Amino acid sequence: MNPAARLAGATVAFGGRRVLDGLDVTVEPGEFLAVLGPNGSGKTTLLRTLLGLQRLDAGSVTVDGRDPGRAAARTGYIPQQRPFAPYTPLRARDLVGLGLDGTRLGPRRHRREHARLVDELLDRVGARDYADAPVGALSGGEQQRLRVAQALATRPRLLLCDEPLLSLDLKHQQAVADLIDRQRTEHGTAVVVVTHEINPILEHVDRVLYLVGGRFRLGTPDEVLRTEVLSDMYGSRVEVFETGGRLVVVGLPDATTHHHHDHSDTGEGH
Numbered sequence: 001m002n003p004a005a006r007l008a009g010a011t012v013a014f015g016g017r018r019v020l021d022g023l024d025v026t027v028e029p030g031e032f033l034a035v036l037g038p039n040g041s042g043k044t045t046l047l048r049t050l051l052g053l054q055r056l057d058a059g060s061v062t063v064d065g066r067d068p069g070r071a072a073a074r075t076g077y078i079p080q081q082r083p084f085a086p087y088t089p090l091r092a093r094d095l096v097g098l099g100l101d102g103t104r105l106g107p108r109r110h111r112r113e114h115a116r117l118v119d120e121l122l123d124r125v126g127a128r129d130y131a132d133a134p135v136g137a138l139s140g141g142e143q144q145r146l147r148v149a150q151a152l153a154t155r156p157r158l159l160l161c162d163e164p165l166l167s168l169d170l171k172h173q174q175a176v177a178d179l180i181d182r183q184r185t186e187h188g189t190a191v192v193v194v195t196h197e198i199n200p201i202l203e204h205v206d207r208v209l210y211l212v213g214g215r216f217r218l219g220t221p222d223e224v225l226r227t228e229v230l231s232d233m234y235g236s237r238v239e240v241f242e243t244g245g246r247l248v249v250v251g252l253p254d255a256t257t258h259h260h261h262d263h264s265d266t267g268e269g270h
Ligand SMILES: Nc1ncnc2c1ncn2[C@@H]1O[C@H](COP(=O)(O)OP(=O)(O)OP(=O)(O)O)[C@@H](O)[C@H]1O
Pocket: 014, 015, 019, 037, 038, 039, 040, 041, 042, 043, 044, 045, 046
């Protein structure tokens, strides 16, 4: 079986600065990879590369053994939260349905079958209660559940998630993390999650890719999320503590902390 995604020597430079520099990572089907790192460390650039939207300056990338652009129809993508405008003329179920219509199977499917699949997806993300509400009227967390449902509709081989839990409260973070995880255990989907907060997904994560200033470390959470490793990557003392099953990172350099999100500061990357 082809790896779900494979980068070899992947290098992307903007204005002479290498954002990704010789990145080697292979993601196997059914694997859960978390991508961590401070602002500007190339996390989004990595996702864009896997979506076929960003060309490499050196190295190679494949998704399911193919050029990322060609594999895109079976690549699920949960973008960073951007709220829908209040009067967006779409109901929740329409949004999820768009995920189905984009696929090869969509147009020929019987209307009733289509509606059944949409309901099933809405159930899976716990969004059935607001199935007929206009999306612009829903909370950020509710909207994000719908984006997850939409991304799962394509039955992706590779699911790319950019801060998927950002606007969710703890209970819903857990629910959405479980949902994403179920997709990989039941369907063998490889999952790549960009996040600044590892804790809500820690129990699911197989490996962590940590990016700082063009350098990277790849390994299990235990191997990468440790005081010596992060101190070495940041070039200053960064301490990792474990408490009650959560990781707390202390001493991240100011210049690399995350400013434009103001949720919990107890997690990774803050
Ligand atoms: N198209 C582009 N042209 C020029 N510079 C770019 C472009 N895309 C990204 N960059 C720069 O590359 C660097 C990495 O950006 P990227 O968005 O990948 O970081 P990130 O790790 O996702 O950051 P954040 O945590 O803030 O979302 C940043 O310094 C950014 O300004």
